[in-house]
Amino acid sequence: MFFEGINFLFPNDMYVHWSLMIVMYPYITGLVAGAFIVSSMYHVFGKEEFRPIGRYSLLTSLAFLLCATLPLLNHLGHPERALNIMVTPKFSSAMAGFGVLYSFYLLILLLEVWLVFRQDIVEYARTSTGFWRWFYKILALGVYDVSEKALENDHKVITVLAAIGIPAACMLHGYVGFLFGGIKANPWWSTALMPVIFLVSAVVSGIAALVVFYQIAMKMRGEKIDQPCISSMARLLWLFMILTVTLELLEIITLAYEKAEEWEVIHTLLTNQLSFSFFSLQMILGALIPFILLMTVVLMDRHLRDPLRNTLTFVASSLLLIQVFAMRWNVVIGGQLFSKSFRGFRDYHPHFLEKEGVLAAVMLAVLPCILLVVLNRILPAFTSKTSPQSE
């Protein structure tokens, strides 16, 4: 028992070292992994309902992956030494795996995007003029063979790449969970469930983001939103959100039930410092409400009119995006709000304009979206110049 009102922190524990940037980092890589798994639904598992977003989800994954290192670079004390993690990694550290996992996944994703869009690239290289002709010629990498046999080969390679890509995406994001789960000094992080929780919530954020992006993209283009696609995504989203919330609760219930030394500090953390972001955001607004909304879509699918189904999934997905962000916040920041003394708490309120502040985080969230729009301009995912069977 410690004296009520005491707030004793170890003198070096006054600051939250891992800032908002380290909340953004797993959020962004989560979207990468999640979007890739959605694309694999079509490319590996052959789920025809996912065809309308098969290519778009690949571009989403790539857009976010290209931005995934930015929050880290902004956070490092010496970003100019960042490449040391790749050049001279020390593999006793989980963090040293970053270089290998990131590069490997980037390679797989680039190859897959290229192969999936190859037929279009060749077509654009032939039909466009001026600068764009050169641009697509470079993208085509000198391969113009789009015979049926070549495309069939492409398809085989795509399936293999996507199949490798699933474990690669899981590793990339599971590793982020492991960074936290492997810290025995922090009871709020240290659990073998952490990588699994990160992974499952990554899938949730990926599907949710695609539901939102897809609907916005279709609205902008003035095209009809594919309803079988939306209901399949809603079903998948519902399944994964149930899984993620179950796992998140399971971890806390275990801690509460075991009542070990750390529960005292975690209990205070949950009921005071994180009461809003955990209970209100992560559990009620972000989980309970979308659970009900998606349940409606899943169970009453036949009785719903299209606009209602679109609205329900859109709202549920937006709320789930908040849920996943709240979860990342609660893990990363929550784990640093208590001192290692287990007897005191510190505050963290990011400023708007500071280097690792709110504005930087908003920019990091917007940047991949802009990049996605640009990528979608270069390699249009929804309009295929060639046959619709091109993938």
Place this chain on the structure above:
Amino acid sequence: MKEDKKTEIEKTDNKEELGRREFIKKGCELAFGAFLFLGILPIRTSRAGITASAEPETPGEGYNWEEHYYAYLIDTRKCIGCGMCVRACSLENKVPDGFYRTWVERYEVSERGEVYIDSPKGGREGFDPIFPGFHSTKAFFVPKMCNHCDNTPCSQVCPVGASYNTKDGVVLVDEKRCVGCGYCIQACPYGSRFLNPITRTANKCTWCYHRITKGLKPACVQACPVGARKFGDLKREDDEVRRILATERINVLQAEMLTKPKCYYLGVDREVR
């Protein structure tokens, strides 16, 4: 009865006589000690001034790290919370304000098990009287610092190998390699590490590596007026710390973490984490 009284008086007389003699003897010793202390103090500080300007973590000339294996002993029963060690450390190592390579915690515990703990400015300026709101029945100071673990969680998680263990048992950070990711700070269960705001790299106690490799003691050990801090070399047979570790009941902080600290504690209470 009379005889008894007489002998009693004789005895007490005898005692007083002995006491007087001892008093003079002790007085002389004390005067000599004070003279030595006052005489040496200026030399100490001037020496500290010289070494502080030297390159940190540079071993002395001809130093062989295979011949040493260091350990640190803290006797919490002796600590008086004066903060000399914290001041000496920050002078010696130019520790930035608001961060601590070593610090002193004060514990007040009541009979009912209530605990009050504080460490204002790391105990640097000593401690003011407090009224914790309960009747404390025991109180003590606990000096803390990097535990220089054998099974090092901080070095383990360093992605670039900037944090490492030396062969003589010290955990150091290479400022020129550290990327400033802060992972080691998260991994240390003792709160011993911090991110130096000036160099933007991880920083921590080095046991004054630049001093111990020249045969000197760490600044905090040298500064402690009561001998609560002891520094030893386990490869030396006549070492005091080695003897105490072998013969006394010692403890380490957060033993359940299995980090195998090389900072050992005497008389540490269960309330101390």
